[in-house]
Amino acid sequence: MKKPLKPPYETISKIITENPDRWLEIVNFKGDLKDTKYLHWDQMYHMTPPKGLSREEWWLAIIHNRDNSAKDLPMWDKERRRLLRWVMTNPIPERLHQIDFNAGSGAGLPSAGLSDETRDIYYVSSLIEEAFTSSRLEGALTTRRVAKDLIRTGRKPADKAERMVLNNYLTMKEIRDFKDEPLTKELVFKIHSLITQGTLDDPTDAGRLRTAADDIAVVDEKGQLLHTPPDPNELPERMEAMCRFANDKSTKKFIHPVIRSIILHFWLAYDHPFVDGNGRTARTLFYWSMLRHGYELFEFISISSIILKGPSKYLRAFLYTESDENDLTYFILYHLDVIRRAVDALNEYIRRKTQELRALEQRLRGLAALNHRQRALINHALHHPGERYTIYGHRMSHDTAYETARSDLLHLEREGLFTAEKIGKRWYYTPAENFERRLGASP
Secondary structure (H helix, E strand, C coil): CCCCCCCCHHHHHHHHHHCHHHHHHHHCCCCCCCCCCCCCHHHHCCCCCCCCCCHHHHHHHHHHHHHHHEEEEEEECCCCCCEEEEECCCCHHHHHHHHHHHHCCCCCCCCCCCCHHHHHHHHHHHHHHHHHHHHHHCCCCCCHHHHHHHHHHCCCCCCHHHHHHHHHHHHHHHHHHHCCCCCCHHHHHHHHHHHHCCCCCCHHHCCCCCCHHHCCCEECCCCCEEECCCCHHHHHHHHHHHHHHHHCCCCCCCCCHHHHHHHHHHHHHHHCCCCCCHHHHHHHHHHHHHHHCCCHHHHCCCHHHHHCCCHHHHHHHHHHHHHCCCECHHHHHHHHHHHHHHHHHHHHHHHHHHHHHHHHHHHHCCCCCCCHHHHHHHHHHHHCCCCCECHHHHHHHHCCCHHHHHHHHHHHHHCCCEEEEEECCEEEEEECCCHHHHHCCCC
């Protein structure tokens, strides 16, 4: 990808040192600076500056205003030249309010509501979606259908790409158990080991910091250098600082929990402490932090599915930050928009699923009482003719116990809706020949 233009800080320095009177005129400019979208120089370069200012002077006026309201973070850049910072600019307050209202602790679920019928289905579906799309972002070449089949059938991964998907899925399930633990180096290593198990060229690279011998850099698909991570010798200290930041509950310098979670995502990706799996680990840390702070709805949300729709924007958000004096605002704004779109996708799913289940209820009248898992399986069978179901797959689809899943399928067989056939050591359940008639009119 094309790297963003670097802001003209050398030209700005000359203006400040060689013409201080003009500098005062610029920073006291009374006109509209047109900075409502918090643009990077790479974007502003193609725009017309306000009357009376050159492009470079326009940039000087803007960064002066930004610097006056910037908040420093306890994270140094890789040269230890300056701390990273961010600005509470619009629409950040509005986005944070929306997240608190829709997904915060005690805020409940989206207005459409998550019923029992949709809660467990969407929980598993979202985990699979996040596992699949997060792996795709890291180069895993597989399909969504294969990913679903892999997880719901319990078969062994056929290749590295499938192993990446399965690792992501299992790790996302486990972070629920980690959310009450403070972040430590050991926990970060554990998450990384879970994510990379069986996918590294050297298995001993799992759960260890990279060294100078690893020679790690971030490049694009054409080999162009995009980011050189900090010196490996600094990684232990940097990881300790990251963990302190993640666990900090100080009220003296309050940072909104969502902002803190986004910063953790950026921090680990920026430091790139591992030989491989840094992106997946960084996104998992974001989820860990959100759940730790009570944003339970994020068990049902996939940010990677949104990122995958425009991966260049994801990468550019990192590059904008690093190229503009470590201003993390660009990444925060991008990430908040990703969250907004992910929450919208959840609401849309709930609306669609609720309509499907209401229609299904009409078809199931007259049958013996069925639970929400059985109704969901019937609904799936209606939309996927010829599909075969197993106890293991039903269990995985609803995150339930084996005996519960077995009881569900046996009951559907007794009702004459499904037939059972044993192939090898596994039982398969298929919609009966009179499936449509038993349910009423055809869909």
